[in-house]
Amino acid sequence: MEIVHVYSRLRSEFGRACLLSDRVTELSLDLLPDPSLGAQFILRTPRDQASQARCDMSEHQVNTERFETESRGVNHTEGGWPKDVDPNEMEQTIRFRKKVEKDEGFMNSIPQLGSMMAHCIQQNNSLDIYQEYFTDEDEDESAEPPSAKTINVFRDPNKVKRTVTSLSWHPDGGRKLAGAYSCLHFQTSHSNMCEDSYIWDIENPNLPELTLKPVSPLICIEYNPKEPHTLVGGTYSGQIAYWDTRRGSQPVELSSVEHSHRDPVYKIMWLQSKTGLDAFSASTDGQVLWWDVRKLSEPTERLVLDPSREGNLEQALGAICLEYEPTMPTKFMVGTEQGVVLSCNRKAKTPAEKIVCSYEGHHGPVHALHRNPFFPKYFLTAGDWAACIWSEDIRDSAIMWTRYQMSYLTDACWSPVRPSVFFTSKMDGVLDVWDVLFKQNDPSLSLKVCDEPLYCLRVQDSGQMVACGSEGGSATLLEFCSGLSSLQKNDKSLLAAMFEREAKREKILEARQREQRLKERSRSEQSNTGQGAGDCIDAHDVQQLIARAEEDFYSVVEAEKRRREEPLQDKDAIKEVNGGKVMQ
């Protein structure tokens, strides 16, 4: 259909400006849809086609199979000799050499090379061209943000992965790391779960240096600081085992089942003694046992962690961690499952006096307990969702504490080089580095080490490397930047001042609380007698309160009675009506 509109004009009027005017709208054409035409088309469901003016790209990932490499030495032998010269024959080689020396080229080039060489040698002798300038200037560590990098990851070689529950650094230089592997979930034990624990050389993450084979999986392990070849470990069955790495994988000594702990041994530590062979262990059965590793059939001493000091095993608190400082050989501390830290004295005269005092403050088990290596009076605890710093003198509460974190804290320790730095590990696989002199609300550095929970943490003696163990059986070795591991000038004095200030604050708070308590007590005593020489006003207030309470009571009772009577009255009313009706 053609749509044509014809209009005619005079030729002379072409090109004239159009005079536009409004017109009433009129429908010129209305094309209605014709469904029959739809049969000529095929309906396609709507599709999305994105288009963008760029080239097609694709992403590929390739992962190669692990390639096992081995280091081997190469034997250098002589070579390069021409065919006619046999390198083993001295005569021939000498003859060859003499021939070369007589060569023209030789005689010309060697003096030239020699002069070049002499220049460099003399340059070396006169001046150290690689001299470091400005070595004396202190590097400004605070300018760069703290950082850390992963050096190595040591994975559990077995198929069934167990948790790394404890790590211990070799005392001499920290080139080796001992890890205790076990499964701490309640009552799960795979039939083919291996019980071995390993000692790793930190340079070689592929194969453990030594395998330790206990009778039951090890929960904790410690190198002897005096004899670096010996280790002691506590097992899941409650026994203690003693190894000598020179004598192989089997334990040299194993404690008897009857005299050991009845629950897994959570922590074992070496003691400072003349023989250097004493250790003590703690377990959730409520006991702390002392051992002489030469004779592990029976413990030398026993302490039951009963807070009522009666030695009653039923009431004992389960111990999770221990703290011992070689400079204070008679004192030690125990962190318990119930959130209480007990400070004990080994040399007390009566067993009742062995437990000196307790520090309560955590809502859950105290997983870590560590004294500050520079200020032994202050110690760090980690449990539930926060880490707290305590002063030995103040029993009621910690002097400093971190905010409640998003996940459970599993371990904590101070840095051996910087007094204000401590590390914590959490259940979400994050390792936090806290510097109390720098920032107290948040960690200075927060590292996500792995996706599984981190169970334990150990700092090497140099303070720069930290090993942390996870639930999936991998121990990660991290190295921190020098800012976090080198002692700054004012660290010690600033930290001492901070601790003193916080301790003083707590003392003041404690004193004030005590005063308030005394006042309350005296007030309540006076109100009981009714008449007081002192505050009569208070007594009067109390009387008023009593009177008001009585009024309230009686009014409520009356209201209730009235409420109960109403339905009865209504019932009577209905009866009357019915009666009336019946009458009718």
Add this chain to the structure above:
Amino acid sequence: MAEVEETLKRIQSQKGVQGVVIANSEGIPIRSTLDNSSTVQYTGLIHQLLLKARSTVRDIDPQNDLTFLRVRSKKNEIMIAPDKDYFLIVIQNPSD
């Protein structure tokens, strides 16, 4: 001949020089002041290093060529002067 001897003696007498080795382009040691096994080891290893260094320089700029190679390590410095047919190795302990 005498020049060669004189050159060697001069180098040897410098302060801190621990050893001198002359080798040809095939890696055969001609003269040396070290014992045989060290000589063989040094020559073998340095010959390869020299070839690699030279090819590196030439690859980057074909008109360039290696004139001197110095390997500084913690304990000493190995200096290598290459030539068309021979190369001279000196091990020096910079005594500062």
